Amino acid sequence: MLTVGLTGGIGSGKSAVTRLLGERGAVVVDADRVAREVVAPGTEGLAAVVAEFGPGVLGPDGALDRERLGRLVFSDPGRLAALNAIVHPLVARRSAELRAAAPRDAVVVNDVPLLVENDLAGMYDLIVVVDAPEDTRLDRLVRSRGMTEADARARMAAQADRAARLAVADRVVANDGTLADLETRVAELWEELVERAAAG
Template sequence: MLRVGLTGGIGSGKSEVSRRLAERGAVVIDADKIAREVVEAGSEGLARVVAAFGEEILREDGSLNREKLGAIVFADSDRLAALNGIVHPLVGERVEELQRQAPDDAVVVYDVPLLVENKLAPMYEVVIVVDASDEVRLDRLTRVRGMSEQDARARIAAQASREERLGVADVVIPNEGTLEELDARVAQVWKRLRG
């Protein structure tokens, strides 16, 4: 099993690369997706979050009101630590379960947005960074995702710098061109990972 960490700043195209690697046969483990799954309506994780934060964090349909919970935890570091103390172990258990299910010869790609910020590079045999300039990322966030320029700049600034990400990279996938160019680069990387 080859453990690959995949990261890139917001708007870099990391999700496109992740999807293309999965299409080629990689087992993709998406940390953000799992974090959402472990607190889905009716889950043990959501029950624990409700026990810690109260019923007011639920929507009428019984699902988690992420905005309301976010307003609570991002204003109080102790409350954020409490939430992380509930969610992170559940995410860890699910990641381990997915790893166990992967074939021995699998390329397992861990899609980790904050790999650099959380100093996780040593956990992986290969770190892939999807790279695009801040200007390209800003354009994508405003034009494609509809963010305000101010919000997009704030999100870019809140993450590791481009230089910090490139500093941990074993493989860099430049992504400032067309999807066809990206696809060709991913194909080359996949060939290298399987080699």
């Protein structure tokens, strides 16, 4: 098994790279998806978040209102740290369960947005960073995700900077061109990952 830690700043296209690797046969452990799962209605994670931040972070359906919670934490490092202290251990535990269930010869791609911020590089055999210039990322967040520029900049500022991500990278996937360019780069990366997994 080859464990890959895949990260990139918000708006870099990390999710697209994860999807393309999954389509090629990678076992994907998506930290964002797991993070949603561990705070779903009825979970200990959601109960802990409500205890910390109050019932105002819940929507009318009783589910976590991620947008409202995001506005609370992304402009306040102390509140963000409090949220992370609740969610990260739960995500780590569930992610470990998913990795343990993968076949022995698998390429397991762990999509971890905060890999650098949480000093998790040592957990993986190989670190892949999806990279795009800051102005490109900002444009994607505003145009594609409908964020205001202020919200997008706050989300970007809450993450490690580009230099810190590149410093931990074993491989960098540049995503500053077309989807076809990205597909070509991911195909090349996949060949290497499969070879490394086979070599043990």
